[in-house]
Amino acid sequence: MSAVEKVNVRIRVNGEAREALVEPRTLLVDFLRENLNLTGTHIGCDTTYCGACTVLLNGRTVKSCTLFAPMADGGEITTVEGLSTDGALHPVQNAFAECHGLQCGYCTPGLLLSTVYLLKKNAKPSDKQIRKAIAGNTCRCTGYQNIIKAIRMAAGEMGKR
Amino acid sequence: MYAHPFAYHRAQSLGEATKLLHQLGEESRVIAGGQSLIPLMKMRLARPTALIDINFIPRLSEIKNHNGELRFGALARHADIEVSEHVAEIPILHDCASGIADVQVRNQGTIGGSLAEADPSGDWATTLLTLETSVVCAGPEGERTVPLDEFFKDAYTTVLGREELVREVIVKKPAKNSGGAYLAFKRSASVYATGSAAVQITLDAKDACKEARIVLGCVGLTAIRAKEAEAELHGKKIDERAIARAADAAREAAEPQSDMRGSADYKRALITALVKRAIGIAVRRARGENVEAGHEYVGR
Numbered sequence: 288m289s290a291v292e293k294v295n296v297r298i299r300v301n302g303e304a305r306e307a308l309v310e311p312r313t314l315l316v317d318f319l320r321e322n323l324n325l326t327g328t329h330i331g332c333d334t335t336y337c338g339a340c341t342v343l344l345n346g347r348t349v350k351s352c353t354l355f356a357p358m359a360d361g362g363e364i365t366t367v368e369g370l371s372t373d374g375a376l377h378p379v380q381n382a383f384a385e386c387h388g389l390q391c392g393y394c395t396p397g398l399l400l401s402t403v404y405l406l407k408k409n410a411k412p413s414d415k416q417i418r419k420a421i422a423g424n425t426c427r428c429t430g431y432q433n434i435i436k437a438i439r440m441a442a443g444e445m446g447k448r
Numbered sequence: 449m450y451a452h453p454f455a456y457h458r459a460q461s462l463g464e465a466t467k468l469l470h471q472l473g474e475e476s477r478v479i480a481g482g483q484s485l486i487p488l489m490k491m492r493l494a495r496p497t498a499l500i501d502i503n504f505i506p507r508l509s510e511i512k513n514h515n516g517e518l519r520f521g522a523l524a525r526h527a528d529i530e531v532s533e534h535v536a537e538i539p540i541l542h543d544c545a546s547g548i549a550d551v552q553v554r555n556q557g558t559i560g561g562s563l564a565e566a567d568p569s570g571d572w573a574t575t576l577l578t579l580e581t582s583v584v585c586a587g588p589e590g591e592r593t594v595p596l597d598e599f600f601k602d603a604y605t606t607v608l609g610r611e612e613l614v615r616e617v618i619v620k621k622p623a624k625n626s627g628g629a630y631l632a633f634k635r636s637a638s639v640y641a642t643g644s645a646a647v648q649i650t651l652d653a654k655d656a657c658k659e660a661r662i663v664l665g666c667v668g669l670t671a672i673r674a675k676e677a678e679a680e681l682h683g684k685k686i687d688e689r690a691i692a693r694a695a696d697a698a699r700e701a702a703e704p705q706s707d708m709r710g711s712a713d714y715k716r717a718l719i720t721a722l723v724k725r726a727i728g729i730a731v732r733r734a735r736g737e738n739v740e741a742g743h744e745y746v747g748r
Contacts, residue, residue, distance in 0.1 A: 291455045311456030311499070312489075333449050335487050336638045338552060347527070347555040353486045354556070357456050358479070358503055401551065422637030422745075423550025 294357045300325065301369030311357055315349075316340040318356035319366060327367040327396050331425070338424035341397035342366050348404045350423070367396035370403065378448075379403055379441045388437030390428035398424045402438050406445055412438070451489035455498040462508075462586045462615055465500050469611040470588060472498040478613050479503075480523055480561035483553050502613070509558075511535070520617040522560025527551070529559060538621065539733055539741075540628030540648060544575040547743025550637045560614040563596075566670070568603045569640035571743075574665030575630045577673060578648035580620035587612035603669040625658075626650040627733025629726040632665065632743040633718055635709065641666050641743070642709040645698070645722035647730040649681070655735070657681040662694065662723060667702040667715055674701035677723065691727045698723040 296313075297306040300323060307322040319325045319342070331339030333352050340351040343365035370377035379402045382388065389395045398421060405412055405420040412420065417438050426434060457472070459465035469476055476498035479485055488494040502508065502523065509523035513534040518541075520529065529535055529545035536542060548554055548562075548571050562572040563583060573596075581596035588611050599606050608614070622628070628648035632641035644665035652658040660681040662674045677697035684690050704715035729741045 291453045294456050310453065312451045312453055314450075314490075333490070335483065335549075335553065338550070338638075341552055348552045349556050350552045353483060353553075355451075355456070355479075355482070355486065355499075357458070358482065358501055404551070419637075420551060423552045425638075 294360075296356045296360050298359055298362050298364050300364045301366060309356055311355060313356045314352055315342070315344075315354040315356050315359050316351035318359075319351060319364075325366050325368055329393055329396055331393065331397075336425065337394070338397040338401065339394050341400045341424065343400055343404060346404075346407075348401055348423075365400065365403075367399055370399060377403070378444045379406070379437075382437040382441035382444060383434070386433050386437035386440055388430065388434045389426075390430050394424060394426045398426070398434060402441060405438070406442055410446055411442060414439075449490040451486070452492060452495040452497075454489075454496055456501065457498060458501045458504050461505055462502075462613070465502050465505070465613060466586060466588050466611050468498075468500045469613070472500070474610070476500060478564075480564075481525065481557040482561075483549070483557040484561065484565045484567060508615075516621050518619045518621065520559050520619070522614045522616060523558050524560070524617075526554035526557050526559070526562075530554065538579070538619070538628070539739075540575055540578065540630050540646060540730075541619070543628075543630040543742040544571050544632075544646075547571075547632065549639075553638070559617055563599065563617065564606060564608060564614050566600050566602075566604050566606050567640070568669055568671075569644075569666045570671075571630070571632060571641070571644065571665065573600060574644050574663050574671040575646045576617070576619065577663040577671055578628055578646045578661040579622065582618045583614055584616040584618065585609075585612045586615040591615065593618070597673070600670040622648065623650050623659075625652070625734055627730045627735070629729035629733065629739075629741045631722045631726045631729075631741060633722060634743060634745045636745050637743075640709075643667055643702075643704070643715050643718040643722060645719060645726045647723065647726040649686070649727070649730040649734050651686075651731070651734045656683060656685050657690075658683075660694075662698055662727075664698060664702055664719055664723070666709075667704040667719055669703075672701055672703065674698040674723075676701060681727070686727065686731050691724055694727060695720045695724040 329339040331337035477496040512519040632644035650659040677694040680694040
């Protein structure tokens with residue numbers, strides 16, 4: 288088939304305006320990693336299952352492996368790189384570190400964003416609500432107990448502020 | 449994984465979308481939330497040469513409550529439906545919306561896309577077939593409204609013409625003393641269900657069954673309405689015996705295939721259990737009780 292026309296994609300990532308001319312089939316996760324060099328967002332299963340590629344698009348979590356970049360055009364994106372401010376970790380990041388809410392760390396960027404999204408909607412989630420909120424994030428080190436502890440701690444710390 | 453190359457077109461209106469479908473021909477497809485289509489394209493099971501993105505069409509995701517009907521714009525996301533105050537009045541809709549796949553997929557996937565995709569394991573078809581639902585389809589010659597029970601032709605096949613797309617889904621609010629439940633059993637959050645059952649019941653003044661609809665998902669080429677199971681409840685007091693007979697009839701109506709999710713026998717047993725429980729919850733809700741229900745998976 289003849290070459291398809293490239294599409295200009297403009298997004299705000301972590302508060303900064305970015306753009307690139309890409310093939311329409313470019314997935315949002317590849318756009319972030321390859322075009323914008325933001326490699327904090329990971330590709331795990333690449334089949335809409337594991338959630339390692341989770342980012343916030345216009346304030347909502349999405350799996351960036353399951354979105355063509357042009358569909359996010361004009362959107363506001365937060366990746367794991369956007370969580371800390373001036374070198375200080377986000378309270379959710381702190382809690383994951385404190386509680387050993389990670390082993391290899393591969394799933395962590397996605398879990399952090401799912402947690403940030405959960406706590407924005409529900410400042411005091413029950414354990415059941417926490418489990419449901421991270422059901423789309425797979426950890427293969429089976430560290431879920433500590434992840435849940437970390438989310439509880441993050442909710443507590445953020446509630447104090 | 450990369451999809452086969454395609455040309456990207458962004459429609460600003462439904463009229464523009466149907467026009468593009470006409471111009472771009474056979475190999476073009478509409479993309480809404482993309483949560484089914486994109487995985488299919490990445491696995492090269494679908495290879496459209498052009499995509500028409502309808503996500504930028506204004507006001508296509510509204511949820512309206514008007515004249516005894518709920519109207520869902522085609523782009524209403526599962527997550528929007530989950531938290532809609534209008535939907536809270538009809539618990540079966542909340543059951544369905546709140547458990548489709550996982551949070552991220554619910555934030556992106558749409559009700560219109562789910563119906564148009566017509567996946568035999570899709571959640572919305574099974575749920576909405578228990579209610580008076582119709583689909584407003586927009587095409588080059590204008591609009592037509594199709595009752596949902598005439599909308600599905602086969603697995604992955606609807607009555608939508610080549611140049612048509614779903615604009616709106618209309619659900620008539622159930623009568624007083626009605627209650628419903630949608631139960632889907634899946635192996636983990638992010639996957640399609642192994643089996644699902646939707647039950648909607650209206651009770652009369654004497655607490656007997658005035659109307660019942662029972663629909664089964666994942667156990668046929670389309671969602672299956674189990675009319676024999678409904679007949680077991682009609683006009684009767686819904687007691688344990690009536691529920692058991694209805695569940696047995698539902699088991700007979702199921703046409704499951706053995707696959708990686710389970711054997712046909714396993715799925716028949718699962719459907720029997722789901723129907724039994726869904727009837728129980730539907731009746732309690734019809735009596736005004738608050739009961740939590742929805743999708744279930746190991747570890748939930």
